[in-house]
Amino acid sequence: MAAPAELVRLLDERGWTAEPPTAHPMSGVSESRWVLPEHLVAAARALKEAGYFYESLTCVDRLDPQGAFELVLTFARWDAPARIGVRVWTPKDTPVPSLAGVFGIAEWNEREAWELFGVEFSGHPKLRWLLLPDGTEFRPLLKSFTAPPPSIYDDSLTAPASPDDRTDPDTHG
Amino acid sequence: MTLLTGLRDWIAGFLGEFLATWLLGAALIMTFLAFNVLFLVLAERKLAGHFQRRVGPMEVGPHGSLQSIADMIKLLGKQILTPVATDRFVYLLAPLMVFLPTLCVASLIPLTGAEAFANQPYGLLVIIALSGVTVLSIFMAGWSSNNKYAVLGGMRSVSQVIAYEIPVLLAALSVVMIAQTTNLRQIVEAQANTHWYVLYQPIAALLFFIGITAETNRAPFDIPEAESELVGGFHTEYSGMRFAMFFFAEYTNMLVLGALGATLFLGGWLGPWLPGPVWLLLKTYAVIFVLIWVRWTFPRLRFDQLMSFAWKLLIPVALLNLVITAILVHGVG
Amino acid sequence: MTAQTPTLTAEPLDTYTLNMGPQHPSTHGVLRLVLTLRGEKLVHVDPVIGYGHRGHEKMAENRTYAQFLPNTSRQDYLSGVIYNNAWCEAVEKLAGIPVPERALVARVILAEFNRLASHLMWIGAYLLDLGGWTPQLYTWDDREAILFLLESVTGSRLTYCTGRFGGLSRDLDADFPARARVVLKKLKDRWQEYEDLVEGNVIFVQRTRGVGIFTKEQCQSYGVTGSSLRAAGVAYDVRKVEPYGAYPRFQFDIPTRPESDAFARYWVRVQEMKQSVRIIEQALEQLPDGPILTERGLGSKKRLKLPVGTQYYAVEAARGAYGILLVSEGGTEPYRAKFRVPSYANLAVMQDVMPGYMVADLVGILGSIDVIIPEIDR
Numbered sequence: 006m007a008a009p010a011e012l013v014r015l016l017d018e019r020g021w022t023a024e025p026p027t028a029h030p031m032s033g034v035s036e037s038r039w040v041l042p043e044h045l046v047a048a049a050r051a052l053k054e055a056g057y058f059y060e061s062l063t064c065v066d067r068l069d070p071q072g073a074f075e076l077v078l079t080f081a082r083w084d085a086p087a088r089i090g091v092r093v094w095t096p097k098d099t100p101v102p103s104l105a106g107v108f109g110i111a112e113w114n115e116r117e118a119w120e121l122f123g124v125e126f127s128g129h130p131k132l133r134w135l136l137l138p139d140g141t142e143f144r145p146l147l148k149s150f151t152a153p154p155p156s157i158y159d160d161s162l163t164a165p166a167s168p169d170d171r172t173d174p175d176t177h178g
Numbered sequence: 179m180t181l182l183t184g185l186r187d188w189i190a191g192f193l194g195e196f197l198a199t200w201l202l203g204a205a206l207i208m209t210f211l212a213f214n215v216l217f218l219v220l221a222e223r224k225l226a227g228h229f230q231r232r233v234g235p236m237e238v239g240p241h242g243s244l245q246s247i248a249d250m251i252k253l254l255g256k257q258i259l260t261p262v263a264t265d266r267f268v269y270l271l272a273p274l275m276v277f278l279p280t281l282c283v284a285s286l287i288p289l290t291g292a293e294a295f296a297n298q299p300y301g302l303l304v305i306i307a308l309s310g311v312t313v314l315s316i317f318m319a320g321w322s323s324n325n326k327y328a329v330l331g332g333m334r335s336v337s338q339v340i341a342y343e344i345p346v347l348l349a350a351l352s353v354v355m356i357a358q359t360t361n362l363r364q365i366v367e368a369q370a371n372t373h374w375y376v377l378y379q380p381i382a383a384l385l386f387f388i389g390i391t392a393e394t395n396r397a398p399f400d401i402p403e404a405e406s407e408l409v410g411g412f413h414t415e416y417s418g419m420r421f422a423m424f425f426f427a428e429y430t431n432m433l434v435l436g437a438l439g440a441t442l443f444l445g446g447w448l449g450p451w452l453p454g455p456v457w458l459l460l461k462t463y464a465v466i467f468v469l470i471w472v473r474w475t476f477p478r479l480r481f482d483q484l485m486s487f488a489w490k491l492l493i494p495v496a497l498l499n500l501v502i503t504a505i506l507v508h509g510v511g
Numbered sequence: 512m513t514a515q516t517p518t519l520t521a522e523p524l525d526t527y528t529l530n531m532g533p534q535h536p537s538t539h540g541v542l543r544l545v546l547t548l549r550g551e552k553l554v555h556v557d558p559v560i561g562y563g564h565r566g567h568e569k570m571a572e573n574r575t576y577a578q579f580l581p582n583t584s585r586q587d588y589l590s591g592v593i594y595n596n597a598w599c600e601a602v603e604k605l606a607g608i609p610v611p612e613r614a615l616v617a618r619v620i621l622a623e624f625n626r627l628a629s630h631l632m633w634i635g636a637y638l639l640d641l642g643g644w645t646p647q648l649y650t651w652d653d654r655e656a657i658l659f660l661l662e663s664v665t666g667s668r669l670t671y672c673t674g675r676f677g678g679l680s681r682d683l684d685a686d687f688p689a690r691a692r693v694v695l696k697k698l699k700d701r702w703q704e705y706e707d708l709v710e711g712n713v714i715f716v717q718r719t720r721g722v723g724i725f726t727k728e729q730c731q732s733y734g735v736t737g738s739s740l741r742a743a744g745v746a747y748d749v750r751k752v753e754p755y756g757a758y759p760r761f762q763f764d765i766p767t768r769p770e771s772d773a774f775a776r777y778w779v780r781v782q783e784m785k786q787s788v789r790i791i792e793q794a795l796e797q798l799p800d801g802p803i804l805t806e807r808g809l810g811s812k813k814r815l816k817l818p819v820g821t822q823y824y825a826v827e828a829a830r831g832a833y834g835i836l837l838v839s840e841g842g843t844e845p846y847r848a849k850f851r852v853p854s855y856a857n858l859a860v861m862q863d864v865m866p867g868y869m870v871a872d873l874v875g876i877l878g879s880i881d882v883i884i885p886e887i888d889r
Contacts, residue, residue: 029820029821030819030820030821031820031821031822031823032604032605032820032821032822032823033604033821033823033824033825034823053731053732056731058730058731059732059734060825060832060834061836061849061851063847063849065838065846065847066847077821077836077838077849079823079851081832082752083740083745083746083747083752084752085752086753088753088823088825090823108732108733108734109729109732109733109859109860109863110732110733110856110859110860113855113859121568134561135560135561136560136561136564136888136889137561138561145566145569146568146572226645230644230648230649231648231649231652232648326527326529330870397642397644398642398714400642408870474644475643475645477638477641477642477712477714477715477718478641478642478714478718478871479714479717479718480718480869480871480875481551481869481871482869483717483718
């Protein structure tokens with residue numbers, strides 16, 4: 006169960022994995038699979054039960070030819086050199102199920118992917134800005150974002166904050 | 179002394195004997211305390227430097243000896259800010275008030291057998307009562323700043339001082355039992371006939387020392403101004419000379435409580451060759467040296483640990499010590 | 512301003528909100544914690560990060576692989592060598608660039624010295640968080656010796672950039688082993704002193720025992736790594752589990768401790784320093800002769816084009832497992848680079864761990880996990 010090869014075979018048997026939408030190889034992991042978005046939560050749960058921890062989430066803006074996001078999740082173990090790459094292919098306007106209910110750290114990683122790329126996560130408890138200032142409306146890590154980074158004093162790119170928000174008497178201290 | 183007497187007589191010429199004595203006394207004490215703070219700040223920084231394998235301030239004056247004067251000038255020149263949301267009257271009053279009790283207490287410490295600014299029959303009790311007032315102004319500062327860190331610092335300060343007043347008082351009481359008086363001068367004179375009370379009351383002396391460390395808000399009991407938790411604690415919102423007043427009060431408090439400790443346990447002004455006040459000062463600075471040493475050695479206690487340390491350990495031990503003293507004094511004679 | 516700040520109506524009357532940071536003496540950089548308190552007890556902790564966000568990942572997409580080298584040591588400024596090496600090794604692995612033996616061992620030596628410096632700095636800073644001022648000066652004195660040593664090789668004291676694809680840009684001097692042994696000797700003489708100064712201190716033990724306990728479930732859920740995980744009894748160290756570089760040829764142990772409290776984390780870090788010294792001693796023994804760099808100019812734009820692929824590469828940094836996910840589309844620049852930084856997970860777990868402790872413990876717990884905010888913000 007714990008060995009990566011057996012685990013991905015289990016995922017295959019249950020019909021959670023998909024055909025590779027791109028021939029892009031992945032290395033540095035023991036096994037990698039493309040997982041269907043609708044089975045992502047179930048697959049993550051199976052990985053957690055098998056003793057894997059959520060290592061990282063990377064979003065890649067794939068431009069050609071489909072125009073989709075590739076999410077690369079890596080899961081690793083504490084006791085053996087086993088790393089499983091879980092790759093998810095999703096069209097840009099389709100939400101991906103959130104893993105925040107399975108792994109605690111997924112909440113932050115997904116917030117990051119959302120603010121930097123605009124990936125929507127369904128069922129996320131608090132999909133808000135993590136690294137960028139609240140109200141940022143641009144998605145800096147998209148390949149289409151080539152503008153010079155706006156200054157925080159340039160409010161043309163951010164949503165106007167209401168004046169009473171700025172001096173919230175309860176937050177000073 | 180003749181100079182002082184002459185000065186007093188001259189002032190008495192137009193203000194009357196009573197006022198002249200008091201004015202002159204207050205002026206002398208103030209001057210001495212101001213210089214003492216300058217000296218203590220420098221001593222603390224130098225000692226801390228050497229405890230930490232560095233040299234401390236070296237730039238201003240020979241071996242950095244004028245550093246605290248430079249600091250004082252800097253603090254005088256700083257802008258004094260008053261945040262808008264403060265309770266203005268209390269906020270302004272607190273730094274003035276923090277200094278008053280220590281000043282009163284300083285005048286009650288007997289310097290020699292003959293000379294003292296005040297020879298109170300209940301001197302010890304007055305001192306302990308007055309030194310508790312300092313906490314009031316600390317709480318005033320914390321509350322009026324309208325800052326959560328300051329309020330937390332102020333609240334911690336109140337509960338800490340309430341807790342640690344008790345062991346200090348109990349420790350002092352066991353000395354009173356042996357000396358059979360609360361007059362500080364008589365307590366010292368009683369030690370002239372026997373030994374210093376630190377030999378009779380080592381536990382009380384230790385309790386007293388721990389208590390005054392807490393009362394002066396110094397590490398490891400510097401919880402009201404714990405920098406890594408509460409930024410500046412109760413004086414977070416104070417700047418310039420108002421901040422300096424708190425600083426001043428802390429060091430003055432150290433001196434006064436150190437002197438009280440020296441009086442109660444180390445024989446006050448008693449000592450060979452040198453005049454009495456010099457001995458008292460030397461003993462006081464010895465106590466303060468230990469205070470500084472402790473500060474630069476220990477980490478800070480947590481607030482709840484501090485409280486349980488006082489209530490569950492110090493106070494029972496102090497009570498037990500008191501009972502044993504009572505039995506020994508009255509039973510054995 | 513933010514959603515994290517509860518409004519007055521949403522807040523129960525017996526609690527209040529305290530905004531700790533981004534300017535606060537003990538938040539280790541620009542971290543903001545929105546605390547909900549009941550008295551001095553923590554009810555809820557909400558870390559607000561991103562004040563130091565510089566967009567390293569976007570920068571990586573706009574630079575060649577070699578041009579990104581200086582950025583690596585600016586993520587975690589206390590383990591610059593390790594991050595620098597990791598970037599080189601990730602690129603070497605994807606590009607198939609060979610590395611000379613001497614460079615492999617030299618990288619280990621520099622990385623372990625860097626880890627020692629980082630842990631020494633942590634001990635000082637942690638004691639400072641707990642209110643003890645003096646140990647800081649002692650540990651920094653030792654760290655200074657290491658920094659001088661690293662400076663003599665790399666030319667810098669904090670943001671090292673000696674790694675090149677296929678080796679190191681500078682060779683270790685002939686007298687480097689001798690000087691390194693002097694520093695190691697000095698450190699070894701110091702362990703006892705640290706133990707007396709810190710572990711023998713009643714107040715330190717009182718402040719750290721039983722404080723900030725992570726359960727294994729929390730560690731798995733958040734992906735906690737590094738000393739914090741080893742202090743929870745899990746012997747996970749990338750150097751052992753997935754050995755990289757020259758690590759397989761050295762003998763060392765992974766210290767673990769089951770308590771998972773702040774004291775255990777302190778103890779584990781001190782033991783790790785002893786193991787680092789052990790590794791360096793072996794590496795100095797085995798340091799082979801030969802070239803330090805395969806070939807000059809391998810990283811130049813004309814020559815370095817990586818094959819198409821996604822590469823994950825993990826190393827053990829001073830704070831835990833550091834991972835680089837490198838996506839190449841065959842160009843001279845990375846198509847995407849993602850950095851899995853250890854402090855990210857170690858800080859995120861705080862939301863679960865902190866409630867129930869006191870404000871004073873917050874400082875003690877936050878300090879004990881050794882977070883570096885710039886690497887979280889990237």
